[in-house]
């Protein structure tokens with residue numbers, strides 16, 4: 493016998509045992525089914541239920557289903573009898589059974605309606621209510637450093653006494669109306685100073701120009717800034733070129749991304765935005781008429797310095813250092 497034949501032999505045995513078991517169980521079910529009966533029970537409120545029972549006596553069936561007759565109820569067939577062929581047990585009210593099934597036309601009075609809703613009572617209730625404080629922000633500028641907001645005054649909740657007229661129905665609050673309120677303690681506003689770094693933290697020597705050179709100059713840059721009132725300030729000016737000595741690199745590309753141009757490009761401190769136009773009257777005879785644009789930055793260039801771009805290192809050296817007044821046009 494090979495392995496496969498052995499296996500199929502075992503399977504046949506299992507199937508055989510299973511069939512015998514099913515057969516035995518089937519007989520059991522059939523046997524108990526023979527004794528069970530469906531009985532319909534109709535309660536006095538006309539609720540119908542069907543129960544499965546092995547009992548035949550009315551009292552036993554009712555008991556089995558935990559049904560107890562009240563003194564007002566009667567049952568048919570009688571409690572001591574066996575159930576009849578229609579297998580129905582009917583429970584009725586004695587009054588209805590005697591044929592007096594008179595529908596009572598009920599006259600509902602106003603009092604009855606009101607009583608079903610429960611009495612409404614009103615009470616005056618006084619409660620203390622918190623008045624939350626408000627937060628007020630004030631703008632403050634800071635000379636660099638921290639931008640953290642500063643709490644100038646801590647807020648404190650206030651308190652008021654409020655009197656309400658409260659309506660209750662069956663002990664439950666159904667309405668609340670404020671009648672009066674009295675402040676016991678005023679809230680204290682929270683005041684926060686919102687700090688922003690002053691975009692141009694510059695020296696106090698800066699002043700607003702009384703004359704605007706842009707209105708009389710003819711260069712493209714001057715025309716572009718004619719509507720802007722410049723500020724005037726003295727700068728320590730120097731010059732640089734695109735060599736490695738001056739810039740640490742040689743591609744001539746400025747911080748703005750544009751290529752540096754002689755008599756146009758100037759490097760300034762971060763207090764001056766890229767694009768800021770600078771007019772240096774002392775350089776008004778140069779090809780640009782003294783008009784520059786902030787296009788570059790530099791590690792050593794503070795807000796009090798301007799570094800003017802030159803096309804050669806020699807020219808930059810020749811320029812040297814000069815303290816010059818400049819007009820600053822910001823957008």
Ligand SMILES: [Zn+2]
Pocket residue numbers: 732733734735736737738739804805808
């Ligand atoms: Zn150089």
